Amino acid sequence: MTPSSRRAVGPLLAVIAVGLLALNLRPGATSVGPLMSEIVADYGQGAVASGLLTALPCLTFGIVGSLAVPVARVLGLTGTVLASFVLVALGLLLRPTVDGFGLFVLLSVVALLGPALGNVLLPAWIKQHGGTRVVGLMTLYSVVLASGATAAAMLAVPLAGGEADGWRHSLPLWGLIGVAPVLVWAVVLTRTGHDFPPPPPEGQVQGRILRSPRAIALTVMFGMQSLNAYCQFGMLPQILTSEGTSPATAGVVVGVLSAFGIVGGLIVPTLVSRSRRLPWICAGYGVLTAAGYVGLMLLPQVSPFVWATVLGIAGLAFPTAIALIPARTCAVAVTARLSGIAQPLGYVLAAVGPLVAGGLLDATGSIPAVLSFLALTGVVLGVAGFVAARPGTVDDDLALRATPADGA
Structure with missing residues (x-):
């Protein structure tokens, strides 16, 4: 065609x-x-x-x-x-x-x-x-x-x-x-028909996606959020039951985390397209992630639904990262290439998280050690999110860092 x-x-x-x-x-x-x-x-x-x-x-x-x-x-x-x-x-x-x-x-x-x-x-x-x-x-x-x-x-x-x-x-x-x-x-x-976007016109900058600090930050943001999501779904019930929560309640808590993903999907794309404070909102996801784990560690007597709510709001980092892929690119080809870097590398990072958390638990037997590790990933998430959400595009970054050898 x-x-x-x-x-x-x-x-x-x-x-x-x-x-x-x-x-x-x-x-x-x-x-x-x-x-x-x-x-x-x-x-x-x-x-x-x-x-x-x-x-x-x-x-x-x-x-x-x-x-x-x-x-x-x-x-x-x-x-x-x-x-x-x-x-x-x-x-x-x-x-x-x-x-x-x-x-x-x-x-x-x-x-x-x-x-x-x-x-x-x-x-x-x-x-x-x-x-x-x-x-x-x-x-x-x-x-x-x-x-x-x-x-x-x-x-x-x-x-x-x-x-x-x-x-x-x-x-x-x-x-x-x-x-x-x-x-x-x-x-x-x-x-x-065959709808892969053509390369930019001759003379328009292409360059390697990972020359863009914004692209690197978005990859790290996506990876840290996914790491936390998989650790929460896989390990949070075990953490909660070890602190006295019933298995049934622990399952409901994980369900609450999932529900925030649905709510976030409704509001986040519009937020990404319109908010002038988006970098600070993304930094806030990291703060809330760390706060949720610190709360579970230091204040276990507080209802787990409180910390699930905190972590659920922090989980809006996922739809935000997805929405940032088209929002922080101009050319469709750059959108595809950014998505082809940020998501695969992000998922590789995510796969490492449960392995590290499980290794810590096996080596130390300490739930606080696992929660401390996850809280630290929240800090990384916040910093990466702030950089990824700044105004501008990956296309702009590539133009600034272009060299004569750059190509598709």
Whole structure:
């Protein structure tokens, strides 16, 4: 399809496409956690297998996400999303049917390919095709992403029906739902054709993304927020129960953290586009992150819902970092490249966090040591967020640091 023969992606089709994709970016990962013990037991595995499945989303998002931009250069933004979600649907439908744990892991990786690529490419796609609706589509993306993650986690156990092998009936549901974005994005592809943005015109600066301090800061911000999110979902219940909170209450506390992601998705993209105090707001996320952990450490007698609220507000750093990718770039090609650096490297950083926190707990047996480490990451988050949110764009940074050898 030639550029002149492409048709615009209309508002309704854009909303449906973005909404369905966002809905399917997390269930493949979050539907496994609540059923982890049943899955691992069914395959005759132990703690190592649980750790592998827990780390798999971060590792896949980091490694495969780094390939998103090169693949999209060949297939286009829309074509890459479509092809990857065909694999997602197949992976999600097939993995509960296999008898070997190795095959289950392999199909889990296949099921995570679409989210790994979609994480990176969707902000650039919205920048490319959203027109005047970029803020609205980013809002939709953030809200539905958080809602899909929460729904998959909450429904996983009820859908299993309490049976020993009920997980094999629960997990395929997300594969059936995953067929919907394949159908819709096939329609989108007929309108967009190969839609990877062309390089900037000759004479316009390109340069390496990591020459931009803003890009580095956004990568660190994204990584520190994701690190905290995975540590909270994986370790916060254990921390709370060690301090006397019941397991049921600890689960509700984690649910409160997830709910803030939905609320944040509604307000953050508009905040990013309009607020003149955004650097200080991003610095505040770091302060609140540190304060939440310090509160859990020094004032455990205070209701855990208080500290969950503090950490939940701090968790708005995630939709903020996502919204900053298109907001702090001009050229769509720069948006894609920034997303292709910030998110994969950020997820690699995020994968390190649970390993360090778990290592500290094993070595010291001290919950305060873990909380101190996490509070320190909050400080890093605040500093990085302040730099990333300053007025200006990555394009400006690259122009200032251009050299004759710079290229795409």
